[in-house]
Amino acid sequence: MxxxxxxxxxxxxxxxxxxxxxxxxxxxxxxxxxxxxxxxxxxxxxxxxxxxxxxxxxxxxxxxxxxxxxxxxxxxxxxxxxxxxxxxxxxxxxxxxxxxxxxxxxxxxxxxxxxxxxxxxxxxxxxxxxxxPTQTLTDLLTIHRKKGRFDHLTIGLCGDLKFGRTVHSLIEAMTRYDSVEFVLISPNELQIPNYLKHLMDEAQVKWSETTDLETALPALDILYMTRVQKERFFNEADYIRLKDSYILDLDKLRHAQEELVIMHPLPRVNEIATEVDDDPRACYFFQALCxxxxxxxxxxxxxxxxxxxxxxx
The missing domain is CATH 3.40.50.1370 (Aspartate/ornithine carbamoyltransferase)
Incomplete structure (x- = not known):
């Protein structure tokens, strides 16, 4: 058996x-x-x-x-x-x-x-x-269909990286591929947990942290946006202070690559402006189909x- x-x-x-x-x-x-x-x-x-x-x-x-x-x-x-x-x-x-x-x-x-x-x-x-993990499989299928590969990619992870389980699983998955680099974009209070930093170091994966989305955008092949999750906060005041840390709009995307893949596990609140939905780089509803x-x-x-x-x- x-x-x-x-x-x-x-x-x-x-x-x-x-x-x-x-x-x-x-x-x-x-x-x-x-x-x-x-x-x-x-x-x-x-x-x-x-x-x-x-x-x-x-x-x-x-x-x-x-x-x-x-x-x-x-x-x-x-x-x-x-x-x-x-x-x-x-x-x-x-x-x-x-x-x-x-x-x-x-x-x-x-x-x-x-x-x-x-x-x-x-x-x-x-x-x-x-x-x-099944969201990560969804993400991997989306990346494969849009990029045709998992290696030699620079991936920006933006938003709630502390509590964002989709981000945690995606990092675990992508550290197994060659020449992957992560750019971790978050407020200081929502940085990625230390155990994932150790995981990336052990896998010899390049990573960097920043609080500035616009500066990071030009180098990215993939931008993975996440919402700040109200249900994970113990203090509502902290949530209110951090919830609008990053809002992606068309003006910011002027500096991004034409082949950028914009992903989001959904649901979104307002971290991606609806005007971005018609941009050919927006893949989050395609992601849901995947x-x-x-x-x-x-x-x-x-x-x-x-x-x-x-x-x-």
Whole structure:
């Protein structure tokens, strides 16, 4: 019997496995009819103890387009967690009903607890300020489709780098590729955690910190914007003081490369002006579409389902 595979952190996947997932995601776009019934009679549980739009709905759309079905809840208040049930008990129970689980939780490490008790594959759909590996797969697919490579890129990460789990996961993923450089753009209070600085140093990845977005822009191949997350702050006054630290508009983009790729995990508040949406460099809504395709490929991978086509998961 094969060992059960879960996805808790992006590093649970090798770079070769990521490349295979990207191949399958691209094949899904090229041959959607081949995949429409491939998960027939399979069920996905979406256990979202924390609000979500894109992640939850893209998981649900992914499973439905594969011919499977979906059940679950969209907030802790609509589950037995409101009665005090533990994550462990919820996972053990739901594992009796479904074939695979996607779980989001506000507490760091909750998916690890769930994975220790699960009888079916579990996917971390975001745990507090920790990791968000399927968003990282989404980001990687977007980068691959827009740039055609993962190496020799200068990536600007802007906004909330302290609590931004999408940023943390993307750094972990990209440090495995050659000649990647990070420019970390944030207020001093929202700088990247030290353990990620140590990770980049150990991987011999170049990185620098700045508080000035406009100065950093000309050198960037990719700009990854993030919102300042109100839900991660203990002090509302700090949030109000920092929330408008960076606002990307067309005037700032005059100094950026013509081939710049502007990304954002969404939702945005006002850190990207809506006037940027029509700029050909804006890729964040395309990024959301990539999320559905890569989650389709991931579901097949974790369920051990081969595509039977030119690419196998």
């Amino acid at each position: 094969e060992k059960l595979r879960n996805l808790i952190n992006i590093t649970d996947l090798s770079t070769q496995e990521i490349e295979e997932l990207i191949q399958v995601a691209d094949d899904i776009v090229a041959r959607p009819e081949h995949y429409q019934d491939i998960c027939q009679h399979k069920k996905l549980a979406t256990l979202f103890f924390e609000p979500s739009t894109r992640t939850r709905l893209s998981f649900e759309a992914a499973m439905l387009e594969l011919g499977g079905s979906v059940l679950g809840f969209s907030s802790a208040n609509s589950s037995s967690a409101a009665k005090g049930e533990s994550v462990s008990d919820t996972i053990q129970t739901v594992g009796n009903y479904v074939d695979i689980i996607a779980m989001r939780h506000p507490k760091e490490g909750a998916p690890v607890v769930g994975a220790s008790r699960t009888s079916v594959p579990i996917i971390n759909a975001g745990d507090g300020g920790h990791f968000h 999320g559905k395709h890569i989650r389709m490929a991931l579901i097949l991978f974790l369920l051990g389902i081969t595509t039977g086509g030119t690419q196998n998961v």
